[in-house]
Amino acid sequence: MAAEFDAVLSVAPVLIEPATRADLPAIVEILALETMFGVRDSVDPADFADYEQAFAAIADDPRTTLYVARVGGRVLGTFQLLLMRALTRHGAVLAIAEAVQVHPEARGQGVGGAMMAFAAEEAKRRGAASLQLVSNKKRLDAHRFYERAGFEKRLDGFKMEL
Template sequence: MSAAASDAPEAGAVLIEPAARADLPAIVAILARETLLGVRDSADPADFADYARAFDEIAADPRATLYVARLDGRVVGTFQLVFFRALLRHGMLLAHAEAVQVDPEVRGRGVGAAMMEFAIAEARRRGAGSLQLASNKQRLDAHRFYERAGFEKRLDGFKIDLAGP
């Protein structure tokens, strides 16, 4: 079923929607372009099976959704929302945004802002008491962006990499 012309997003409008399997090459290409912390992801077709398995597992998890941001029909951003229950705060539902990335070619055009507005609204809609995300300490531009989007820098996080290089 196709959308009526009046339902189509206007040119230059950012559309946020759940990712489809067909979006996976574009998502991986965006992830692979982030090299501030070294090369961690790869758009090499030989590595695609790893991403396809992960996509299928995420898609099967009712607590997680992988989203894409489209600008004029093209995938230009991605993020994942994960919901989980904690005993903290009387068993509150919490939301976590992961792998927030915007294609460097379109940064500054409102894509990231649209993604975060959507994530906040979706977390509220699903009843989460908070939405959190982690950002590497070296990503200072991203930190300024998140603060403009309404996030507070409150936590010090710790991480141990358990996978090899």
Template structure:
């Protein structure tokens, strides 16, 4: 260690950090603002224990990490990376990005690009053979963004809702 203090990020620079419990209200606030498919998340403080339990489970799982994007110290985006081993491709390690969300007021400022650049670099650093994500077919702006970030649209996904909601 050199003993030098870490450099402060430049004003206006997006910084990606591992999320902390203190970030939860901001993260949930971003998730709750995504209402394209109805209200699925809630920023109501009464619901925070649900998110705290989920955060604790994610934090305890060595295969999963929840991240936040900060702009001038404020949480403006979030995503989760999950790594898992598959038998295909000779047992390759795969990475999956989940719950990729940017505060709607901050879109177009490079936040999403910084998050995806970080996710790609982290997947490479950990030795993943690929990084994949799923995006609802109706989110055409998101699809264009992911393609500009280097992702190829090559999969058809299928989903069944088991929550009973």
């Protein structure tokens, strides 16, 4: 299957656009393929209503946009861009990239780079003073990718499961 992605990526540009409801099965499939931390997402049809409900809430929120990276018509990546007004930095708008995922067999082919370049440009266009993201400390390949994409490793993050 990797040869299939290589063939598509070699002839088609990466198109970044807001996700549609029709993209949801492909997005969930990509999320379900990330198993480094156990199974968090599922392509089980019994679970799909949860994703549909979340998609509808995201689509209704003007502060966040779910994007897909499409190559040759196929969804190979996804991320969510959130914008928020902060009181710090004189009331700056801050952008956060969340749930950044590329299909495992399409990694290293420019999809993620296109997504992060788009995220930075879109955040800037929408008035953000910075773009940040968090990545689990165990995802060392992802950290190298983000540094190559222009992010600086300068924050420590904390998380509490609720």
